[in-house]
Amino acid sequence: MEEYIKILLEQIRFEKAHKAIGDEIRAHIEDQAEANISEGMDKATAEKKAVEDMGDPVETGIALDKVHRPQLAWEFVVATLAVTFLAVVLHIFMTKQLSWGLAIQITPNCIVQEGTMFVFYSILGVAVMMLFYLIDFTTIAKYSKVAGLILLAFYFISICWIVMDNPDSLDYEIWMFLDGLHSRATLLMFLMVPIYAGILYKYRGQKYGGLIKAIFWVLISADLLSIQDGRYTFEEMIVVMIAMLSQLTIAIKKEWIKVRKTPTIIFIWSLLILRVVGIVKTLCRYECFWRENEILLIIRSSRLFGRGMISGDNIELAEDTSILTYISTTMGIGVAIAIAAVVLGLIIYGLIVITKTKNQLGLVMGGGCIIWLIGKVIFNIACGFGMYDGGDSVSFLPFISGGLAYDGLLASYAMFGIILSIYKYKNAYAEHVDISLHVRSKDFGG
Numbered sequence: 001m002e003e004y005i006k007i008l009l010e011q012i013r014f015e016k017a018h019k020a021i022g023d024e025i026r027a028h029i030e031d032q033a034e035a036n037i038s039e040g041m042d043k044a045t046a047e048k049k050a051v052e053d054m055g056d057p058v059e060t061g062i063a064l065d066k067v068h069r070p071q072l073a074w075e076f077v078v079a080t081l082a083v084t085f086l087a088v089v090l091h092i093f094m095t096k097q098l099s100w101g102l103a104i105q106i107t108p109n110c111i112v113q114e115g116t117m118f119v120f121y122s123i124l125g126v127a128v129m130m131l132f133y134l135i136d137f138t139t140i141a142k143y144s145k146v147a148g149l150i151l152l153a154f155y156f157i158s159i160c161w162i163v164m165d166n167p168d169s170l171d172y173e174i175w176m177f178l179d180g181l182h183s184r185a186t187l188l189m190f191l192m193v194p195i196y197a198g199i200l201y202k203y204r205g206q207k208y209g210g211l212i213k214a215i216f217w218v219l220i221s222a223d224l225l226s227i228q229d230g231r232y233t234f235e236e237m238i239v240v241m242i243a244m245l246s247q248l249t250i251a252i253k254k255e256w257i258k259v260r261k262t263p264t265i266i267f268i269w270s271l272l273i274l275r276v277v278g279i280v281k282t283l284c285r286y287e288c289f290w291r292e293n294e295i296l297l298i299i300r301s302s303r304l305f306g307r308g309m310i311s312g313d314n315i316e317l318a319e320d321t322s323i324l325t326y327i328s329t330t331m332g333i334g335v336a337i338a339i340a341a342v343v344l345g346l347i348i349y350g351l352i353v354i355t356k357t358k359n360q361l362g363l364v365m366g367g368g369c370i371i372w373l374i375g376k377v378i379f380n381i382a383c384g385f386g387m388y389d390g391g392d393s394v395s396f397l398p399f400i401s402g403g404l405a406y407d408g409l410l411a412s413y414a415m416f417g418i419i420l421s422i423y424k425y426k427n428a429y430a431e432h433v434d435i436s437l438h439v440r441s442k443d444f445g446g
Contacts, residue, residue: 004051011061017068017428073423076353084122087400091118121406125413132417142435144198158185187407192221193243193372197365204256211257218244239375247368295386305332321395324384347373350419359429362422369415373398
């Protein structure tokens with residue numbers, strides 16, 4: 001049997017699929033051998049007959065090679081590029097329509113139109129997506145604890161200056177450097193979602209000790225992101241926390257962490273409710289809903305289709321937080337709803353893509369990415385139609401608007417890249433994989 005499996009695997013060029021295929025073929029032969037034994041054959045004859053029934057190992061291996069080679073979800077990529085093209089056309093249109101031109105000053109002597117910048121970052125975003133596609137998602141999981149600690153430490157360092165007694169006393173250049181450092185750290189915090197899936201997988205088989213450690217990661221991430229500094233703040237904290245708690249819920253349901261399911265799930269989600277109550281109190285204290293009536297006034301003056309009564313020139317952050325407000329007043333509420341629906345449809349398509357994998361790690365990691373994207377869409381819809389305002393924070397509609405310094409745009413494409421990586425190996429990995437650091441790379445893609 002082992003010689004048969006060895007010859008079969010030699011025909012399969014994608015080595016990362018060898019272990020899953022080998023285990024599957026071995027189990028099939030053993031099952032058939034047991035059936036033969038039950039019919040009266042001795043063990044040696046039964047196994048020999050089971051191997052013969054498998055057919056020629058070379059031909060079988062060649063057939064399996066076609067099935068288990070890495071795959072790219074071409075339809076999903078085409079759909080993503082179509083939405084990218086839609087977003088580029090929209091931003092070029094906005095640049096030409098608005099009287100102030102959405103110009104961005106790159107240097108004292110260089111001013112670039114926002115439409116041009118959006119085209120550049122959209123192309124860069126597609127490149128980021130393909131980069132993450134090339135990275136094996138199990139590699140992210142393998143180094144998840146180290147990556148998570150580094151990311152949280154980096155973010156903590158970047159916010160230390162914010163809570164200083166007198167940050168305004170800093171030299172302007174130092175202040176700008178620290179502010180930029182924090183902006184980049186905030187951008188990278190979205191990576192806690194895929195990283196957390198790997199961390200949870202490392203706790204697989206543990207009981208309440210593993211649960212406590214898993215909750216600790218969620219609370220630390222949420223507390224760091226909740227520090228008010230006029231960036232993503234509460235929105236980012238809520239979205240990341242919901243994504244991580246959803247991943248933890250799936251992990252509990254799939255018995256990665258062996259605890260009583262129902263009471264534990266109720267408990268972990270109560271942590272989110274407590275956070276939301278605290279956030280609402282803080283938002284009211286800082287009067288973060290001061291723009292709500294202004295946005296509602298614009299929306300109420302808009303038509304279902306066609307230009308509304310208020311000019312798009314009067315909308316702040318028209319290219320980011322209020323992009324749906326701008327679309328509503330210049331093209332119609334129906335068009336704004338349609339664009340939001342297209343983005344949601346694309347994200348749901350991504351959910352369908354990841355459900356094609358049988359690997360549990362990929363399902364949890366991809367599910368977290370999808371929930372993060374959906375959360376961003378919901379918040380931006382709420383901002384765009386005057387239902388919520390995070391104050392000075394900059395929301396974004398995935399793939400359609402850029403976010404602060406276009407980091408939201410790049411993060412959205414990175415999430416899709418991870419989804420493509422999960423689909424790429426959908427036939428390569430079994431339901432469970434070993435992501436311990438000592439495992440040989442030829443077996444598990446590290």
